[in-house]
Structure formats: C-alpha cells, structure tokens
Amino acid sequence: MKFGIIVFPGSNCDKDCRTGIEAAGFDTGFIWHRDTSVAGYDCLVLPGGFSYGDYLRPGAIARFSPIMDSVARFASDGKPVLGIGNGFQILLEAGLLPGAMRRNAGTRFICDWINVRVESEGTPFTSLYAEGDVLTLPVAHGSGNYFAHPDVLAQLNTGGQVVLRYCNELGEAASRANPNGSLENIAGICNETGNVVGIMPHPERACEAILGGTDGRRIFESAAEWVRGGVRVGQGA
C-alpha cells in the first residue's frame, strides 16, 4: 500500500503527511507537481499548506499544475484521492469536488483541535468508521468556510456526499461547534462516486499519541483496507 503525496510549491504539510501515514504503517512517496505520472501509487494525497501563496484564491493556481491531469484521471478511474486543507481547496478549484471556500467567518486563521462527526462510511477514507463516530482532529486554516449553492447543498445531503461535520463532544452539529462558518457545519465532502474526498481537518497530525491524539490514523487505515479489499466505487454501499 503506497500513498503518493503531491508536493506543490507552498505545500507545508507534505512531510507531516509522510510522517503520519508512515506512523500508521504504510509506504509513501512524494510526487512533485511538475511530474505527470502517478504510476505505482494506490492512493493520492493533496496535502495542506499555501500552494502558490494562496495567490488569487487558495488552490486557484495549483489546480493548473501539470500533475493535476493525472490526478483527475486517477480519480475518474475510481481510485482514492484525499485533499486535506489546502488540498481540499485545490480539489474544489479543480472541479473534482463541488462548492467553494470563503474566508473564515471570524476572518481569523484558526489553529485548534475540533470535533467532527463521521456522516458517511461509504468513502475509502471512512470505511473503517461508523456513521456518528466523533473524531478529535486539528484544524489550521484561514479559508475553511464551505459554501455551495442551495441546490448543490441539497444534492450533497441526499447523495450521502457530506463526509464530516463539525460537532461538539456529544456529536451534535451545533452552530457553536462550527469554527469557521461553513454551511451546515460541513468539514468534509466527497464526489458523487465517493472516491474523491476533501476535508479541512488534518488527520496526518493526529496519528501519534505523543502529538496529542490518534483519531486520524483510521482515515489512512481505511484507505489501505479499501484498496486491499479491491472495493470499487459504485459497488456495495
């Protein structure tokens, strides 16, 4: 099981991803954004950071990196792709996920531990969780305020495409548990087939107890299990 971590100029969670994923017991490799091949990888991770300095809009320039055509093909083949933080923003800008990110409602950069509730176990990254599980994960972002038009939002809800919601420790998606103003407390979504997932929390920073928690490990373990099981999107679920 090998995770490919795509490195854009300005990515700064690429090494965190390597450390976290390797702590979870899997191989990793870095893929430079100017490369065009993702051969040999079972899963792709677009890490957090500030690709191209967040110029224009977060993710707006990175989506045109040469590697992104291969990412899109990998995704359309039904293979697992995870965007974390800035990686989520890149997937939105690339149109691989619906919607957009606004500046945080409070305008401040938020660096904190928050709770999220698993809303769907039908993705490669949540297959080992149960719906309703509450995870404690770090967030670190200035533009994590998810926005989508009402018809898109309705489609996300009816299609089981909301993957994570911000919640309190009881698992309630209360407005006070929403750190950034995201519509309906949305912290993570997937595409229609479920294999492309974007999340704002950073599971790679929660893979070792010494760093404060291990709730993120199962995100990567899920992907490995999903790949090992040869599960294809559209089957089961």
Next chain:
Amino acid sequence: MKYVAYVNIKLKQSVLDPQGEAVRSALVSMGYGGVQEIRLGKRIRVELEAANEAECREIVDEISQRVLVNPNMETYEYEIREESGE
C-alpha cells in the same frame, strides 16, 4: 494591438463577506456610524496583445472564467482600453 483590461471581481450578493464585515465594523467603531455595508472585491489589470478588440474580449472572458474568477461565488465585469503608451 496592445490592450489593457481591468477585470472587476465581486462576491455574489448571496455570499457572505467576512472581510468586508470586519472592515465595516472597524469603520463603525472609528465613528463612521453611517457605513452600512462593505463588500471587498478585486480589480485585476491585464495587459495583452490581441489582433482586435473582439479577440481581446474573447481572451479576457476565457481567462476570467477559467482562472481569475471562481464562478461558484464570484461575478466579474471588465473594461478594455487600447494601450497608447501612457
């Protein structure tokens, strides 16, 4: 022919603007109580070569829709001037 396009990008009215709200509340606390709403946008100056104005507009529309603007939450308009070496 050399043209300069000024692309004005606005957040759609349905999208909340936290930055604009922060600026508004700062202005109100400075005593400008009459300031009711601030919306932040972007103005992008694009210098380009094109055969004529029609081609120039085609290019500006294309780069606006593909790159400069996020149609999920922004709208744009632009004006074009011929560059006369100002």
